[in-house]
Every structure is written in structure tokens, then in C-alpha cells.
Amino acid sequence: MSALFASLFAVGASPAAAIDEDSMADAKEPTSACVGEALQDQGFTDLGTLDTAKRAINCLAYYGITAGRTADTFDPNSNVTRSEMALFLYAAANVMGIDLMGGDMMADFGDIAELAENRQNAINALARNGIMGGRGSMTFDPDGNITRAEMAVALVGLVDKVPGSGVTKNDDGTFTVDVGNGTVDVFADAFGATSGPVNSAISAAYELGITSGVGDGTSFDPTGYVPRLNMAVFITNALAHSNARPAGLTAQQVSGGIIVSIRDANFAPVANAEIDAFSHDTADAARAFNADGTCSKRFGSAVEAGTQKCTIDPVDPVTGSTGNYNMTVSIADKGTTVWVWTGAMGDSVSSSTDLYELDLKPAEATANVAGFAKVSTDFNTNAAFRAKFGSTVTYTIQLVAAVDTDGDSTADEILNAPPDAEGDKYTITLTFPNGAVQKSTVTMNASGSGTFDVSAGDPDPSSRGQSVAVAWTVDVLASTTGDTSTNLPQLYIDADTVTATTVSGADQVTGTVTFSDVTAVGFDLKAEAVRSHSPVANSDNPMTGNRITVTVTDQYGDPIGNIPVTASSPASTADPARSVFPAKARVTFPDGTVTLPYSYTGTTGEIETVTVTADLGPGPDGEAGNADDPTDLTATATVNWTQNGASTTAADGTDTAVGPAAVLVAEADSNLLVLNVSSVPTVYVYDANDQFFVSGAPVTMAGFEENLAKVLATADAGDITVASYKAGEADDVASFTWVQ
Incomplete structure (x- = not known):
């Protein structure tokens, strides 16, 4: 992961990591409620080629969780209101087998009395059970659009009510999710903008595979609204964490084989139902049947050892109390097709037997092109940054495998913890300015990772302004016992977090951490537009605007308050009325941040570069007598002032791309x-x-x-x-x- 948070909220036992392109949901269910008949087309004509969303919409309509706006339209792009979401959740709870009749939370909203009775019942039941709350004191805001953050809280709260879901709601309102050996992931924009309980719900929703990010996937947009098509996807992903299955018999591939499910017309589990299954290589699956539709005696085989192929006999398995049964299936190199059916004792397969057909694919083989050990840290090790005397900088060595995912014999993806990683050892050497040397060994754990610390004390506490540089070395070959191991993966540096002399493909990497008690001064400035794009002004809206968020930190990475900050841009210089920034400098708060709002009256789209300046004092730069004035810090933020794209097709039908x-x-x-x-x-x-x-x-x-x-x-x-x-x-x- 590109960044680590030292501490967070109770989302799981694993450390938290910012979501990046390598992140993945670690608690996603391998099975789904949307299989078999649940995927049948429900007749909506406005879904086009929505693919995943279309499947989810048809699935929700099948279970009766939602219906269309009309008999044949779903209106997929309209936003979902809070009262609509309450109806959907209430219906989903019923399908998931969740009892909402009880609950001890307060539910007394003063703005829902005019709603239909079914909506009132849904809202009150969800509120009593702590799944969906109100907005403010005694108000629910039923007509307001539900936000992505509210949706995450509600759906994770719903999954929490499913026994064995791996989700737990803690006393402080946060959620814990069992991610196994995985890492709990967080969205940076949600982490900084929402409360701990909401943060944990958003992370839980991601880990459960209920929802993902927006844009490049690394942001969540917690205040964004939820269109109906996204709602359908999110709810069906939540259904996967329950025992919900369509009526009749269905089967799905799981690790080691298949899970067979049988439900009645009301989707309730059917226990003690007889099951028979037979299989054949997918490449010539047709050979499993005779011309009259009966089973071939020559080809195909019974899935369960000792059972009679294509006949319900006393040895065949039956479903358990959950209406499910797990079957072990051997899968051929090029895939295996399984047919599953249910019937009465003595029944045999005929041309009229209702068979559930499932093609099983073998596990994807991954080619380890090369193994590496990635060295990273959550401390900014840019050469100019400092750590304070007495503090500790922790580095992580993570064994990874470069994997060929597209079969072209080129490594194109990095995955953590390659096989047989546990027990690999690396030697760490720390060298201090006085010549002292410390050696230690890092042994990789079952997740293929290990850590080492670098620290230094103050050599002279009576004086300030000192710095001590500690050099560190990670070595593949060296060993505290004198042995060497040439088979260990080579090292490479995570360039996003570590500055070192050697970057990749090495038997040894080195770096330096400088510890100091030099007086803190403004050192680093970051600026970012709150909105990366905004529409230009027009006759209906002659003035628009944006905000620039500024952060000032010292050389230790700590925030600095009371630093004057100003902003300008070429647009404001060329036309002072176009981009108008605050006339006076605004000072940073104790957390090192400040927001600079500005108005914009331009009517033509442009890419504006806003320059932010932090004045480190003591007087204006360049002023006579201020030769010792520290150099100001500057940073830039980009704002895209947008125009709507015009039609490329002319009235005569010609098109200009x-x-x-x-x-x-x-x-x-x-x-x-x-x-x-x-x-x-x-x-x-x-x-x-x-x-x-x-x-x-x-x-x-x-x-x-x-x-x-x-x-x-x-x-x-x-x-x-x-x-x-x-x-x-x-x-x-x-x-x-x-x-x-």
C-alpha cells in the first residue's frame, strides 16, 4: 500500500492502509444471491448495456426488493431518497432472514407522518435496530437523497445482523470486519471528512465487497448521492453475505468444489432435500448424455464417491438446515461441467429432469516471474526531512511476487506474500556517526513481512540545533551467523515512501534517517482544489467558485499553525475580476490547514493553475533590511473550469469527431x-x-x-x-x- 496509518478505528485487527491500485476487498463473499432464476430479465427497457447493474436490478426485482418506476422502466440514473432506501433495506432484510420486529433504539421522527404506512414501518424498524438513523434531532429527512456514506452505514449495519457474517458493531458505533490475513483499507477522503463510526462503515463496506471507490477507485465521495443503478449493485453485494438464494435448486463454485442450495417459493431454505450430481470435462460435455436425454453409461462420473450416477440413492447427500450442501469436485485442467438435480428416492435423470448446469474453471495459474522484498515506511524519508530525537522510524520489508497476469511472460502485477515466504531472513545493520554498529535479523512472518526500527537519542540534551544521521542497510547475503543465502528474493525500494541509494533488484539497499532537535520551521506546503473541476460562469450563474485546501508542515512532518497563506493565479493577474482570492492572508490553524475560498467569473473554459504562498516571516520577502527573511513556501493546485461538450453531429447528419x-x-x-x-x-x-x-x-x-x-x-x-x-x-x- 502507498501509505500506512499508525492507528485508526476498529475496522479489523490488521493495520489500516490507504486504498490504492493494489487494494482489494479481503472479506468479499465468493457466492451470490443473484444466480439462476434471480438473473432472469424483469422487463425493464431502460437499462441498455449496464451489465453488472442490469444483473443487480433484475435480481432485486426478482426478490421483490424493488420495482421499477413503471411496469417497464427502472429509471436507473435517478438518485435514491432516504425513504426509498428504507423500503429497499426493509425488503432486503426479509430476504436475508433478518428479524426487524424488535430493536431497542429510539425511533421517533417528526417528519414521516405524511408518508405511506409501509415507509413509516420500514423507517421505524430500521431505526429501532440501529441500521438507519435520522438527520438531526427527531428528523429523518425522508425526501432527501441518501449519501454514499449513509448507504455504507446502513448496508454494513444490515450485514451485521446476519449470524456468521464476520461483521461486528462495537459499543462505540464502529464496525469490526474479519479480514483474515488481509489489510483493512481506508479511503483518504472519508478518513478526513467523516466520524470514526462512519469511517469504519465505509471501510467495512469496501472490505465486504459491497461498494468500491469513485474515479480512480482511491476516493469514496462520502457526501455523493446514490443513483438507483448503484443502489441495486450495493444491495445485491450485501445479499451475498446472507443465506439468500432464489427458489429451486442452484449451485455455485467455491474453493474445492460447489455449494448446492435449495429454496422454496418464498426463498426459505429446504432441509433434507436429496441431491445428486454428475460431471464431465467441459471440452466435450455433451458426451455425458445419450440422444434421448438420459445419462451416458460410458462418459461422465458421479461427483460424490460411492453414489450411483444419475440416480437418487440412499448414499446421496441431503441439504442441511440452511438448505445448502458443499460438494467436493475435482476440476480438469480445461474445466469441468457439473449437473446437479434433486428428486425422490429412486428417481433417475431423463429428458424431462430439471438439471442445474455449472461450468467449473480451474484455479488461475500464476507465473512468478521474479520475487522481491519491498522496503517501505510510513515516515517521510525525503532527505531534507527530520525525525525527532527519541522517536522511532519503522521500516517494513514485504515479500512480494511479480506476477504475469496476461500470459505474455512479463511481470505486470505485484502481489503480497508469495508462497513459502515465511521464515525468510534479512540482516539489518545500523551505523551511527560515532562508528557504533548494531546488527539484527528480521524474519518474515506468515504474511511475508517483517519490520525493523531506526532510532537515535539526543547526544547533548543541554543544547539545541544538533542532528545525527543513522545509516541503515538491509542485506540479502549477510547473516549474523556468517552464513549466506543467495536464494532470498532481491530487494527493491518503495520509491513513494523511501529515499535510498539503491532502488531495485539489489542484494543490499541502504538509506539514512536524520534525527534532530533543530527548531521547527515551515518546510513543506501542499495545496489541493476541493473540486478538481467546476463549470464556468454563465448568464444564469454569473459567479461560481472553488476552494483551495492548504497544509503547512515542518521538517518533522508536524503541522504548523499561524502561517499566513495567500493565493493567486495567472487568471487573477490578467483579469483581477475573473479569479478573486481573499485580499488578506489567511493563517493556518493549529492542525496546519487553512482553506482559501475564491470566486470565478470567467465564461470560457480554462485550466487554471493556482499558486499558493506561505509567508514564513519575519517580514515581506525582498523588503530592505530583511535579508534573513526565510524563503516563502509555494505550491500549486489545478482547477479545471469546464464547458459542456457540444454536439459532434450537425443537423445534416455529418459528424465531426x-x-x-x-x-x-x-x-x-x-x-x-x-x-x-x-x-x-x-x-x-x-x-x-x-x-x-x-x-x-x-x-x-x-x-x-x-x-x-x-x-x-x-x-x-x-x-x-x-x-x-x-x-x-x-x-x-x-x-x-x-x-x-
């Missing part, structure tokens, strides 16, 4: 792209009706967004060409072609 244009912003949740069209940030909105291409190959909308998400964090996110685009027409079929 736009692009290729560089991608500035991509927001999957709002189906929005901001492209750099002739230096003007231009907004294009897409939907499932459109066509999508990646490097010339057609893909789904989800595939298009997935490819974009992988590279948005890089310096070059590629270019997009837009064609057949009709601005403001939801039914148009535009094409978006992306090339990295």
Missing part, C-alpha cells in the same frame, strides 16, 4: 469525462446506450471505466476520441474511443 483529447477527469459514478479539448476542459456525459472502445476493440461501459481507472493515477491517462455525440440527448448513441 472530437479528439484525441487528453483525459483530465473521469468520474464513473456520474458517468462524466473531462477532456482537454484545445486547452479547454470539456465535459462529456456518457451512459449505457453509448458505444465504448479501448485501443480499437469494443468493450462494455464497465470495461471502459475499468481500463480508465487503472491509469488515471499515472501521469498520462491516455486520450479519448468522442463521436456521434448529441449534447443533452439521453437517447443518443455516442462513441468513446480510448487509447493510452
